[in-house]
Amino acid sequence: MREVIATPVSGLDLRREYGHHQSPAIRAGGLVFCSGMVAINPETGEREHGTVTSETRRIFENVRLLLASAGSSLERLVQVHAMIYDRIEYDVLNRAYRRFLPSAPPARTVMSVQIEAGFKVMLDVIAAAHDRPEGTEATLSRQAVGSHNPTLSPAVRAGDFVFVSGMAAADRGTVAAETRQVLTNMAHLLETAGSSLAKVVKVNVLIYSMLEYGNMNDVYREFFPSDPPARTVCGAKLIGGHKVEIECVALA
């Protein structure tokens, strides 16, 4: 089952506030996948740009609110992609971060990326929710899906989910054209894996420049007409000169 988690406070709905085509969080397979969170005032939706410390604090307060409405909590975080605008603030991030996760913190990867709207911090998190309903045992088989490639499987079906590799367009083009080609190919790949775009729970978009966010978002929205997946978008240098690379996790 794939459930959209509504925000407990309207300001955290970035789809409503800023047109980001994403659900705040999706609960599926016992996990909660949240969209990348930035420092937003949860009541008004206003952006609260600040220091790495103040943005981190605000984001954790918001993550706590969002996870509570999904039946989870900060103590139940599993994985965090802690994104900062510059690696030089790694220690500053750690000091603020530690206050919210004093013991048994989640697994984490710190990524220095370009973040939307000039923010300094974004947290992309997965948390544990509830067990799957009784009588729906997961299979523990692991199956590679898609055309053979010696270095990566296009997708791997494992347990409740299908994990899809970062996909790039074969033909270089505009951000809009690359986004369209990637999502078209992703739809085919997911169908080969017994899933579909409608079952996608989380998408990560890497884009060569966040200045082209809108060009990606406009095409993206056509592929997810309703209840879009949780999503994180960040700016990073991509391999091979691609402008867009998209990976996802879908329900099997």
Added chain:
Amino acid sequence: MTEPLSRSVIEPVNLKLNVSRNANLPHSPGIRVGDYVFLSGMGPVDPVTGGRNLGPIAEQIRQTLRNIAHMLESAGLGLDRVVKTLVVLADDRDYDEMNRVWQEFFPVDPPARTTCVLQLSNGNGVEIECIALAGKSPS
């Protein structure tokens, strides 16, 4: 009613590889949740000294993947259970070398993978994060 999904911390048997404890960083080396294991981004840490192995990129990648294998073994799993990886390189010119080394560790049905190029700390050339599925592969 359904129960909360189980969540536990995974730590490496070799204490030299426990970077988060040794450097007092606010992450766990790994978390097992339900049927999945999520590992933190790992780098080329020398398992004997606990220092960094900043040799040629191929050796850094091998060291990192050996460390990931050790983490998974500490949770009773092997590299053949990895389903998804995120590879961060400091230099995109290392991509082809990474692919060569990758096949030594994942000879059949390699995991799904996303690669990007980002700033890394302390001169690291690579950092790798992964998700694995618990249980044994059928032999």
